Amino acid sequence: xxxxxxxxxxxxxxxxxxxxxxxxxxxxxxxxxxxxxxxxxxxxxxxxxxxxxxxxxxxxxxxxxxxxxxxxxxxxxxxxxxxxxxxxxxxxxxxxxxxxxxxxxxxxxxxxxxxxxxxxxxxxxxxxxxxxxxxxxxxxxxxxxxxxxxxxxxxxxxxxxxxxxxxxxxxxxxxxxxxxxxxxxxxxxxxxxxxxxxxx
Numbered sequence: 001x002x003x004x005x006x007x008x009x010x011x012x013x014x015x016x017x018x019x020x021x022x023x024x025x026x027x028x029x030x031x032x033x034x035x036x037x038x039x040x041x042x043x044x045x046x047x048x049x050x051x052x053x054x055x056x057x058x059x060x061x062x063x064x065x066x067x068x069x070x071x072x073x074x075x076x077x078x079x080x081x082x083x084x085x086x087x088x089x090x091x092x093x094x095x096x097x098x099x100x101x102x103x104x105x106x107x108x109x110x111x112x113x114x115x116x117x118x119x120x121x122x123x124x125x126x127x128x129x130x131x132x133x134x135x136x137x138x139x140x141x142x143x144x145x146x147x148x149x150x151x152x153x154x155x156x157x158x159x160x161x162x163x164x165x166x167x168x169x170x171x172x173x174x175x176x177x178x179x180x181x182x183x184x185x186x187x188x189x190x191x192x193x194x195x196x197x198x199x200x
Contacts, residue, residue: 055083128166
């Protein structure tokens with residue numbers, strides 16, 4: 001597996017490129033699109049999908065640029081689909097950005113699976129930070145967006161956030177994974193499921 005993290009995107013967000021055998025997915029393109037394209041080229045990867053963990057501007061700011069440059073399909077959970085296209089819902093207006101995207105090419109659901117470059121990606125619906133928040137499991141790694149951070153969790157004071165729902169998602173969906181599963185969050189440094197369980 002080839003894994004590249006492009007940190008320091010909009011509001012400190014992490015973008016990930018994950019792939020193998022010439023194919024890749026981009027997770028949360030909130031950084032400059034040129035950095036994404038350059039990282040893919042460096043690793044000889046063609047971007048097949050753009051997967052968005054949730055519909056907030058810092059995780060989707062360069063979706064349209066990457067889609068235009070690569071022809072990749074854009075995927076988001078059905079419950080956050082409107083956030084992708086409406087800047088009043090994805091916090092862009094509040095940041096003075098006004099960023100909106102075209103509709104997703106595919107809507108995701110809990111338990112969906114995608115195979116790219118021989119890697120199996122499993123979609124885990126983890127609402128709480130947003131109604132359509134997802135985590136993405138690939139081998140012994142899980143990309144958690146703003147659901148779970150190193151020694152922290154996502155905020156719940158934004159549109160359709162809910163603390164009890166977020167706690168439930170973490171306990172029932174993430175903490176059931178192997179303790180050695182490496183967590184790659186939407187902000188900050190990696191951690192493991194075991195470390196976060198011990199500190200929860």
